[in-house]
Amino acid sequence: MFKRFYMLVVLGAALACNAAPSQKVPVTTPGDLQPDAQQSVVLKEVASLISRYNYKKVPLDDSLSKIIYNRYLKSLDENHNYLLASDVKQFETYKLKLDDDIQEGNLNDVFQMFNVYKKRYNDRIKYSLSQLNNKFDFNQNEDFVYDRDSLPFVASEADMNVLWTKRVKYDLLNLRLASADEAKNKETLKKRYENLISQFNKLNNQDVFQFFMDAVTNSIDPHTTYFNPANAAQFNIEMSKTLEGIGATLASENDYVTIKSIVPGGPADKSKQIYVDDRIVAVAQGANGEFQDIIGWRVDNAITLIRGAKGTLVRLKLLSKGKSLADKPHVVELVREKIVVQDQSVKKEIKTYNENGRTYKIGIINVPAFYIDFAAYKAGDPNYKSTTRDVKLILDTLKRQNVDGVVMDLRQNGGGSLVEAIDLSGLFIKTGPVVQVRDVKNKIEVDQDEDPAIAWTGPMAVLTDRFSASASEIFAGAMQDYGRALIIGTQTYGKGTVQSVIDLDQVISPSVSDMIARVTNKQKVAGSQSKFGQLNLTMAKFYRISGGSTQHKGVTPDISFPAIIPLDKYGEDTEPSALPYDMIQPSPYSKVGDFSAVLPTLKQMHNSRMANNVSYKYLLEDIADFKKRDAEKSITLNEQQLKQKRDADEARSLEHDNQRRVAMGLQPLKKGAPRPKNEDLDFLKYEAGQIVTDYASMGNKMTAAPTKVDP
Numbered sequence: 001m002f003k004r005f006y007m008l009v010v011l012g013a014a015l016a017c018n019a020a021p022s023q024k025v026p027v028t029t030p031g032d033l034q035p036d037a038q039q040s041v042v043l044k045e046v047a048s049l050i051s052r053y054n055y056k057k058v059p060l061d062d063s064l065s066k067i068i069y070n071r072y073l074k075s076l077d078e079n080h081n082y083l084l085a086s087d088v089k090q091f092e093t094y095k096l097k098l099d100d101d102i103q104e105g106n107l108n109d110v111f112q113m114f115n116v117y118k119k120r121y122n123d124r125i126k127y128s129l130s131q132l133n134n135k136f137d138f139n140q141n142e143d144f145v146y147d148r149d150s151l152p153f154v155a156s157e158a159d160m161n162v163l164w165t166k167r168v169k170y171d172l173l174n175l176r177l178a179s180a181d182e183a184k185n186k187e188t189l190k191k192r193y194e195n196l197i198s199q200f201n202k203l204n205n206q207d208v209f210q211f212f213m214d215a216v217t218n219s220i221d222p223h224t225t226y227f228n229p230a231n232a233a234q235f236n237i238e239m240s241k242t243l244e245g246i247g248a249t250l251a252s253e254n255d256y257v258t259i260k261s262i263v264p265g266g267p268a269d270k271s272k273q274i275y276v277d278d279r280i281v282a283v284a285q286g287a288n289g290e291f292q293d294i295i296g297w298r299v300d301n302a303i304t305l306i307r308g309a310k311g312t313l314v315r316l317k318l319l320s321k322g323k324s325l326a327d328k329p330h331v332v333e334l335v336r337e338k339i340v341v342q343d344q345s346v347k348k349e350i351k352t353y354n355e356n357g358r359t360y361k362i363g364i365i366n367v368p369a370f371y372i373d374f375a376a377y378k379a380g381d382p383n384y385k386s387t388t389r390d391v392k393l394i395l396d397t398l399k400r401q402n403v404d405g406v407v408m409d410l411r412q413n414g415g416g417s418l419v420e421a422i423d424l425s426g427l428f429i430k431t432g433p434v435v436q437v438r439d440v441k442n443k444i445e446v447d448q449d450e451d452p453a454i455a456w457t458g459p460m461a462v463l464t465d466r467f468s469a470s471a472s473e474i475f476a477g478a479m480q481d482y483g484r485a486l487i488i489g490t491q492t493y494g495k496g497t498v499q500s501v502i503d504l505d506q507v508i509s510p511s512v513s514d515m516i517a518r519v520t521n522k523q524k525v526a527g528s529q530s531k532f533g534q535l536n537l538t539m540a541k542f543y544r545i546s547g548g549s550t551q552h553k554g555v556t557p558d559i560s561f562p563a564i565i566p567l568d569k570y571g572e573d574t575e576p577s578a579l580p581y582d583m584i585q586p587s588p589y590s591k592v593g594d595f596s597a598v599l600p601t602l603k604q605m606h607n608s609r610m611a612n613n614v615s616y617k618y619l620l621e622d623i624a625d626f627k628k629r630d631a632e633k634s635i636t637l638n639e640q641q642l643k644q645k646r647d648a649d650e651a652r653s654l655e656h657d658n659q660r661r662v663a664m665g666l667q668p669l670k671k672g673a674p675r676p677k678n679e680d681l682d683f684l685k686y687e688a689g690q691i692v693t694d695y696a697s698m699g700n701k702m703t704a705a706p707t708k709v710d711p
Helices: 004-005 037-053 064-079 085-094 096-106 108-133 157-178 182-200 205-220 229-240 267-271 299-306 372-380 387-400 418-426 471-481 510-520 599-611 615-629 639-663 683-696
Strands: 144-145 225-227 242-245 250-255 258-261 279-285 311-317 330-335 339-340 347-355 358-366 403-409 433-441 445-449 459-463 486-489 496-505 534-543 587-592 634-636 708-710
Touching: 037 096, 037 205, 037 534, 064 085, 064 096, 064 108, 064 587, 096 108, 096 182, 108 182, 108 205, 157 639, 205 225, 205 229, 225 229, 229 299, 229 534, 250 299, 258 267, 258 299, 258 330, 267 299, 267 330, 279 299, 299 311, 299 615, 311 534, 347 387, 347 683, 358 683, 403 683, 418 445, 418 471, 433 471, 433 587, 459 471, 459 683, 471 486, 471 587, 486 683, 599 683, 615 639, 634 639, 634 708
Parallel strands: 358 403, 403 459, 459 486
Antiparallel strands: 144 634, 225 534, 242 339, 250 258, 258 279, 279 311, 311 330, 347 358, 433 445, 433 534, 496 534, 587 708
């Protein structure tokens, strides 16, 4: 099972064709982006892998071609702000042709669509720049329609100019409401528009290829995904929560790659020579490598040069904040190290509650993802990083601090490692099945917790929201099926499919790889991990041990909270290409508890508190306000009317916030005052701990003896 999900899946080293196809060369203009031979090979290989091995079988025909076309067009201009109706009419010749293009590895039509979009985008921003010298009347009663995705594409350039004149007016009005300095506002907007052009024109053919591959894979199912080499490297960092580099986060500012934060204890921090807002102007590999100028580079390309294997040397030329290119940059030598991404690691806190004259302590464990440093695990590193190991250490600490209960906070946790979901479940049950997996051949495998050790036996809840997905749903579903924990929050996402990672470098034959390198004269960039990228291919489906799939429906909580994240806009059941819900036979397991006897009382206690809870009242109002605003598609360009509306909204928001603050024992804020740092206004998290306290005060009234569940 561990191999199935994590080891690179090599489905035959020579599935790729022996050469890139010959293609008709399209008519181009200067600045147009073009596909390369490597992308042609990758396109055909990905299509072949999907057609042979994907769990959901979808023929690559005209029907799918239309879906891919619509998705790709939407990715380019979802809001119908750039392309003209005549452009889209021209594109429609590709609607039933893309399936043939994919099978032939032909990307000319795809790039033709992008290049038209690129021209229109640049035209629009340049037009916006030309409008900044206009004198606008902000007393007129006119509206700007900002949400246009349901409207037709604009018919003519004249109509497009009208739309964009209003957009410029809206941008200026926003700045005007903050400052009356018209000259300064126009200069600010000028820089903004120029930066938009600069950043857009840094898009390369890999970006275009990624846009199209997203359209292809998402037309099959929402979770089959292709990652180009740079995105593949980032995906694997997010999975492991570790990277090898200098320990700094970077951003692009005014054509400079700029240091935005420094990881404590990392190489950049230990050097004592690098500071936030320093600008990196050049990078060199090793002690003797030549410096490569990176001014004007995209930040992801710069990161590729700066990251690298642990123990290797990288040299940076840096300009401190306030210095110009006329000043001599200073050079810093750094030895790359393994960096742990702490911001996305498991964290804990303790909340205290008073119930029936007694003080209860509840440990809140925030689990942002199910991660594992697989490379370190595979290498035998005894200190490899993983969600389960981090949670186990926290539980040991909480037990020493004598907490009375635990809340596992899985809100916003989109999943990750299947193995970690199983191992984490094992911290709370003795042994037994955790999840069932049905593969493309309808073979069902039951994944078990085989470790009898239990890290926590006390009262427990799992807190979920709409963005709790995949591995989060496996864990929550298992805890609910076993009767081990109360599930509190909102219905989860419903992502119940299994993806296997396919390293395309291992699939595409060496002869094809060598041929592409010779034709394109491309070499592997220092620090990059892949030439062809990777495919995360849907190859199986998850089922709870009780038999129901987590797919589409997710996990329904025992005690529901209001849905802050709109259920009708986010979730697997909103995805047109999603696999359906179904059921299989349950797996034999023994329930360790049953909340049915106490659940009505717990719900009644929760509802009574919420009936008088100011934060709860305003949360419901905020949700209603969000729905109302979300339905709006236009905004006034009348300065007085817009100011009155925003002032009223701001006053209402401040009033709500202050009443929440007072209810939670905090001081109200004055208008414009900064919010105190590290302030926690998350009353739903606090309420989850209160529900666990309610249960703990009842004396853990679950079914004492295990109950056997058989198919």
